[in-house]
Amino acid sequence: MDAQTFARFDARAKILKALAHPTRLFIVEELAHRGERCVCELTELIGADMSTVSRHLSLLRGAGIVADRKQGAQVHYRLRVPCVLDFLSCVETVLQANAQQQEALLE
Amino acid sequence: MDAQTFARFDARAKILKALAHPTRLFIVEELAHRGERCVCELTELIGADMSTVSRHLSLLRGAGIVADRKQGAQVHYRLRVPCVLDFLSCVETVLQANAQQQEALLE
DNA sequence: GAGCGATTTGGCTAAACTTGCAAACAACCA
DNA sequence: TGGTTGTTTGCAAGTTTAGCCAAATCGCTC
Numbered sequence: 495m496d497a498q499t500f501a502r503f504d505a506r507a508k509i510l511k512a513l514a515h516p517t518r519l520f521i522v523e524e525l526a527h528r529g530e531r532c533v534c535e536l537t538e539l540i541g542a543d544m545s546t547v548s549r550h551l552s553l554l555r556g557a558g559i560v561a562d563r564k565q566g567a568q569v570h571y572r573l574r575v576p577c578v579l580d581f582l583s584c585v586e587t588v589l590q591a592n593a594q595q596q597e598a599l600l601e
Numbered sequence: 602m603d604a605q606t607f608a609r610f611d612a613r614a615k616i617l618k619a620l621a622h623p624t625r626l627f628i629v630e631e632l633a634h635r636g637e638r639c640v641c642e643l644t645e646l647i648g649a650d651m652s653t654v655s656r657h658l659s660l661l662r663g664a665g666i667v668a669d670r671k672q673g674a675q676v677h678y679r680l681r682v683p684c685v686l687d688f689l690s691c692v693e694t695v696l697q698a699n700a701q702q703q704e705a706l707l708e
Numbered sequence: 709g710a711g712c713g714a715t716t717t718g719g720c721t722a723a724a725c726t727t728g729c730a731a732a733c734a735a736c737c738a
Numbered sequence: 739t740g741g742t743t744g745t746t747t748g749c750a751a752g753t754t755t756a757g758c759c760a761a762a763t764c765g766c767t768c
Contacts, residue, residue: 495627495647503623503630506692510621515756516610519617520602523610533715540602546757548716558699567714567765575698577691584684585613591682592665622726640745650728655746657726674735674744 512557513578517542518550523582525560525573532568619664620685624649625657630689632667632680639675 495503513519517540524539525531533551537544551571554560561574602610620626624647631646632638640658644651658678661667668681 495624499627500623503626505696506689507621507623507626509692509695510617510626514614514617514621516607516614517602517756519610519614520606534713543758544715545717545759548714549756552716558695558702564765567712569715575691575695577694581688581691582613584682584688585616587684588616588665588682589612595665618725624726641743651745652729652747653727659746671735674742676745 509557509559512553512559515550517547518554519582521547521550521554521571522559522573522578525571526576526579530563530570530572532565532570534568536571616664616666619661619666622657624654625661626689628654628657628661628678629666629680629685632678633683633686637670637677637679639672639677641675643678 513522520540521536524536533544533548536551537547540547551560551562555562555571559574559578560571563570563572620629627647628638628643631643640651640655643658644654647654658667658669662669662678666681666685667678670677670679
């Protein structure tokens, strides 16, 4: 694989990597369903240290998946790319296929 | 976030994590476009140690993304869930949005 | 300017991931 | 059976990531 090809796949992998964490997926789904949320609200929902949540958000922002907006002392985050959710429907498909295979193995 | 909710998101994150690597994305695209490939062919295309490629394939198999089939001494891998590619179209969207923002910042 | 709540960043540790080499395995052929 | 090719696994080193605490920053209000 030459350097250019690698760069192409690496850029895509970076975006997937940003999504590949339970807390970050939770954030994405929350923003998709309920719109903007500030760090404090997400921290409350997630139940981790606010600094941890802030880092996750920063990572998602770095990948271009969310955008932020300052409003007074608060920072509101929102999804920047709406398709990210459709996206997860295929993940569901994989999960279902896996579950079916599990059942088949038990028979 | 309670344990059950966490488990739900963690299962999805595991699948995304399996895809979140340039070499593994390359493999997925190769299998999607060209069908079955054996480890040796993929190793040739990727240019890494065969043991490394084998490990990537094993990881993808563990996530339920690919399936394998032994044929003599060779092991052929194929995509198990065809939607994985559509899936990547959203990643493209993110990349394009990021590129456009980059341009905007340069003006 | 001091004080306060919201957020980010620095520092650090533990855990997870990636990789190549060497060795083990497996299937085939001579 | 012994050798050869294709694949996987054990091991060790290097890199990355996640999480928390503490400290710094930011915006507002008094």
